[in-house]
Amino acid sequence: xxxxxxxxxxxxxxxxxxxxxxxxxxxxxxxxxxxxxxxxxxxxxxxxxxxxxxxxxxxxxxxxxxxxxxxxx
Amino acid sequence: xxxxxxxxxxxxxxxxxxxxxxxxxxxxxxxxxxxxxxxxxxxxxxxxxxxxxxxxxxxxxxxxxxxxxxxxxxxxxxxxxxxxxxxxxxxxxxxxxxxxxxxxxxxxxxxxxxxxxxxxxxxxxxxxxxxxxxxxxxxxxxxxxxxxxxxxxxxxxxxxxxxxx
Numbered sequence: 656x657x658x659x660x661x662x663x664x665x666x667x668x669x670x671x672x673x674x675x676x677x678x679x680x681x682x683x684x685x686x687x688x689x690x691x692x693x694x695x696x697x698x699x700x701x702x703x704x705x706x707x708x709x710x711x712x713x714x715x716x717x718x719x720x721x722x723x724x725x726x727x728x
Numbered sequence: 729x730x731x732x733x734x735x736x737x738x739x740x741x742x743x744x745x746x747x748x749x750x751x752x753x754x755x756x757x758x759x760x761x762x763x764x765x766x767x768x769x770x771x772x773x774x775x776x777x778x779x780x781x782x783x784x785x786x787x788x789x790x791x792x793x794x795x796x797x798x799x800x801x802x803x804x805x806x807x808x809x810x811x812x813x814x815x816x817x818x819x820x821x822x823x824x825x826x827x828x829x830x831x832x833x834x835x836x837x838x839x840x841x842x843x844x845x846x847x848x849x850x851x852x853x854x855x856x857x858x859x860x861x862x863x864x865x866x867x868x869x870x871x872x873x874x875x876x877x878x879x880x881x882x883x884x885x886x887x888x889x890x891x892x893x
Contacts, residue, residue: 692887692890693887694890694891695890708883709846709879709883710879710880710882710883712846713849
């Protein structure tokens with residue numbers, strides 16, 4: 656078997672880029688989406704992040720505002 | 729991972745071949761990862777997932793044979809078509825080597841597995857929506873449902889590990 660790319664192209668940000676993006680943009684103009692599990696979210700998270708654990712994401716996409724950029728972690 | 733990206737204009741047969749390769753890779757990944765983990769419950773889950781990915785390969789091969797009009801038999805599928813389609817990718821061994829830095833803990837491995845399952849789910853959902861014949865749609869949705877269940881099982885295992893800490 657040979658692995659090859661089967662990802663949908665996405666833009667990746669490192670921590671500093673994400674921090675800079677949030678500093679430069681007003682609250683409410685973007686969505687911070689936390690796709691980790693509940694326990695991880697409760698333990699620590701970026702303030703204001705919305706939790707949708709990855710296994711639930713395909714069923715709950717309607718909860719996201721399609722007009723806003725989404726930063727996912 | 730490799731250099732080739734599905735762009736959305738692939739033929740149904742190309743998608744099936746690609747999905748077959750992905751299932752094979754997932755199965756190999758789960759089998760290898762299970763051997764790296766001491767936690768018996770997690771290793772057991774990974775081995776179970778590896779077996780299910782094997783059954784997906786058979787479903788995809790059956791669908792391929794239903795749709796294919798090239799005259800090539802199933803024995804030619806892996807030997808010829810897979811080699812052609814997967815040229816330029818990584819072997820599973822190379823994939824594991826590349827990801828070793830993010831596979832140090834059981835949680836790391838579960839996290840990587842969830843990432844791969846999500847990509848699989850995305851692939852099946854996107855192409856089942858585009859499938860033009862009912863049988864393709866049915867098979868691809870069915871496999872998507874399985875991948876979604878895998879993702880949930882991996883998430884539950886991740887949560888259990890987190891709660892043990």
